[in-house]
Amino acid sequence: MRRQTKVVRIGSISIGGDNPVAVQSMLNVPIADVAGNVAQARRLEAEGCQIVRVTVPTPADAVVVRALKDAVSMPIVADIHFDYKAALACVDAGVDKIRINPGNIGSDERVREVARACRDNGIPIRIGVNGGSLEKDILAKYGAVTPEALVESAMYHVALLEKHDFDDIVISIKSSNVPIVMAAYRLLSEKCPYPLHVGVTEAGTYRMGLIKSAMGIGGLLMEGIGDTIRVSLTDAPEKEVRAGFDILRAAGHHVPGPEVVSCPTCGRTNINVAQIATEVEERLRGCNKSIKVAVMGCIVNGPGEAKGADIGIAGGKDCAMLFVRGEQKRMLRGDIVGQLCDEIEKLVL
Template sequence: MRQLKREVKIGNVTIGGKNPIAVQTMLNVPVEDIEGNVAQAKRCEAAGCQILRVTCPSPADAKCIEAVKNAVNIPIVADIHFDYKAALACADVGVDKIRINPGNIGDDDRVKAVVDACQRKNIPIRIGVNGGSLEKHILAKYGAPTPEAMVESALYHVRLLEKFDFNNIVISIKNSNVPRMMEAYRQLSAVTDYPLHVGVTEAGTYQMGLLKSGMGIGGMLLEGIGDTIRVSLAAEPEKEVEAGYNILRAVGFPVAGPEVITCPTCGRTQYPCTEIANEVEKRLQGCKKSIKVAVMGCVVNGPGEAREADIGIAGGKGEAVLFIHGKPIKKLTGDNILDQFMDEIYKL
């Protein structure tokens, strides 16, 4: 059962409570390339991104934040490290949320300056704890970025913001070690009702990043923990959005769009099952129908495995049996089984 946290409004998206889990990504174009950032932001929005983060290394870079915000209709988060004045500049241009890393933002006076700017404009702050940049005294105490160390860092900065009468807060507590990250989120969720941004940081190359994020983020969601997610990949941010929705779908959350399932095939397979499944998925990109489509390799297990699909085929030599809602309807034959199948999908 999902652990309900307090609601926080980020632009036109509200997270926490019973609101849908929001999928985030982060632009990776050099910040000085404003045109490139705007173009990538538009692609992310088209891919379904719901909250978009943009780095802002210096106050002058707030102009990139402003340009991106004016170009899309999704909330923009400014990612701030080291220079608190960059956060102030982003607040001035109307950013929707500010993410600060408590390990490197500076002393309490600088944090208060950021808090005051956000308070005036009702801008939430994400406390973004990262296992790779914990405060020196916490690392000295624990000897490593343990779950307890990360939770202590997060709660210290929560209390700091609360001391300044600020509670418009989101928390993340990321680590590249999946078991450590998961335990940290468990401990944190048990002691706070602020909404949690869940992710695995520095997850690795694309393939390993998908695996680690699927296990870490998916595992947390299955435990009821998480209000917004970001899949960190060494890839274009649109791929992160796609992966985020796939994780949500895999753990059972309703996601708009089709899901294509297929079997791994075996020696019984007598038609191009994998190729057809890949092509079906490709042709259904952009489709908003929430349907499950099955492409199964043979008639031995295929019908049973596809029983919960809305529509599916189980192939044989030169033919495939069409199933709709688990019931056999007819045979598709000839060289254009794929096209025939797509026609049936579009009829749903």
């Protein structure tokens, strides 16, 4: 059961409430390279990325926000750390959301100014608490980065905005430790109605990053927690977007597009399951029809799974039996991938 959260509008999309969980990523091209940032944003949008964040260290860097707004239609989030004037410049440049921790920008007057500018322009603010940059007094109180410490930090920043009647808020509360992240989000979701941006930060390189993200993000999604997600990988952001959708799908959310299931292979395997499944997945990239395709290695256990899919094959000796919507159709020989893809096309067209 999805936890009910406040609906927050970020440019052209809304998160929270019953809105689908949105997948986001972050640009990693040097900020001075505006053309490079725009090109990467276009690639991410082509992958289906729904919200993209860019770092804006100084007010002058807000030019990248303008350039991105002109180039892509997905909402743009500016990542601001200490310079409140950079936040104001991004508002002027037409940004869709600001990620800023009000406790880090100095005086209450500055918080008031940022809150007012965002409110006047309908721009939400994400408070992003990170285990690596907890306030010193909170860290001293808890003695370590605990779930309670992360939540206290988030609520401290929330109070600074609420004091100025600002409640168009999204919160994230990340650490690289999966059990701590999960406990922190659970605690936070009990304490406030704001939509949650869920992620495991500094999750690592591709393999470990995927595992930690699948556990942390996927686990929380299955508990109904999470309104937008970001998979953090030390790798290309395009891979973060693909992983985000795959985690959503694996957690039982509806994600348009094909799902390929394949058997792990064993001594009975008759066909090259890995190659066929990978090629089918590649050929179906970009297709947004929801269809389940099964690639199974033999006719002992294969037909059962293949029958449960919209379309599937079960390998025989140099051939594969084709199943469509549970019915055994015919034996494929020769170019199995090509024939299977032709059959899939017939189903999705």
